[in-house]
Amino acid sequence: xxxCSTADKIKSMNNKLRIxxxxxxxxxxxxxxxxxxxxxxxxxxxxSIEFAHAKVLxxxxxxxxxxxVAFVEGAITGDKQEEKLNNIRQKAKILVAIGSCxxxxxxxxxxxxxxxxxLEEIKPILERFKYKEKVLKLSEIxxxxxxxxxxxxNEQVFLQIMDKYxxxxxxxxxxxEATEKSSEETSDVPKRK
Ligand code: SF4
Numbered sequence: 001x002x003x004c005s006t007a008d009k010i011k012s013m014n015n016k017l018r019i020x021x022x023x024x025x026x027x028x029x030x031x032x033x034x035x036x037x038x039x040x041x042x043x044x045x046x047x048s049i050e051f052a053h054a055k056v057l058x059x060x061x062x063x064x065x066x067x068x069v070a071f072v073e074g075a076i077t078g079d080k081q082e083e084k085l086n087n088i089r090q091k092a093k094i095l096v097a098i099g100s101c102x103x104x105x106x107x108x109x110x111x112x113x114x115x116x117x118x119l120e121e122i123k124p125i126l127e128r129f130k131y132k133e134k135v136l137k138l139s140e141i142x143x144x145x146x147x148x149x150x151x152x153x154n155e156q157v158f159l160q161i162m163d164k165y166x167x168x169x170x171x172x173x174x175x176x177e178a179t180e181k182s183s184e185e186t187s188d189v190p191k192r193k
Contacts, residue, residue, distance in 0.1 A: 017166055020053035020067045022088055024074030024081050025108050025135070029152035030099040031056050031073060037155065041162075048166050064091045069165050073098040073153075075108035076136040078129065089142040096161060097138045100151040107151065109135035 023031055035056060038045075051057055052065040064084070070092035076082055089095055101108040111122060112134050125131070138144050148158045 014050070016048060016050040018052045018066070018068045019049055020051070020065065020070045020088070020092065021056065022053065022070060022072045022084075023055075024072070024085070024102070025077045026074030026099065026101045028056075028073065030148075033152050033155060034071075034098075034158070037158070041159075045162075045166070064088055067092045069094040069096060071096050071098050072138060073102055075101040075105050076132070076138065076141060077108070078131050080130075082132075082136075082141055085138065085141055094145045094165060095138075095142060096146040096148060097144045098148050098158070099153040100149060102138050103144075103147045103149050105135055105137035105140075109137075111135060 021031065021034065051060075052067045053060040064087045070088050072085065072088060072095060076085060097103045100106055105112070111119075114122070126133070146161050146164075148154060148161060150157070
């Protein structure tokens with residue numbers, strides 16, 4: 001499901017799928033899997049995708065750019081992370097949760113299951129670093145369009161999702177936009193206010 005509110009913000013004019021890769025609280029093993037997959041698939045992908053944001057691959061701006069697809073790994077542990085995730089959601093047409101931590105919260109959310117004395121023990125750390133009381137999965141904060149489960153992520157599911165969005169790449173997003181625009185311009189019927 002595409003977010004119409006952000007669809008008209010896409011700036012890429014070269015018909016490449018603009019993707020972003022983001023990591024929150026996690027071990028970043030899915031990032032490693034992703035870079036390994038590039039060894040095999042980059043030749044096929046290089047004319048179809050561009051990286052709007054991927055700190056593991058290149059210097060990426062702190063300001064979140066507009067994207068077609070944002071891949072997000074890790075769980076959310078603090079308010080700043082929550083704010084950043086909301087920002088990513090606003091800038092991306094599609095948001096894909098990558099790996100178990102992002103999809104269900106585990107294993108990054110182990111402290112959610114601590115007993116009272118363990119929670120007492122970590123309380124100063126939570127306060128000092130302004131961590132949330134509970135670690136959250138992505139869908140507890142934003143709408144998630146697709147998920148790649150697994151710890152680390154399941155490669156085959158990831159590749160299927162990449163294929164899916166490469167085949168509905170910005171060409172079709174922009175064709176839809178152009179069609180909508182032209183029907184608005186040519187319509188003689190007064191628009192309903
Ligand atoms: S899901 Fe597993 S591999 Fe991925 S970040 Fe979490 S712990 Fe690491």
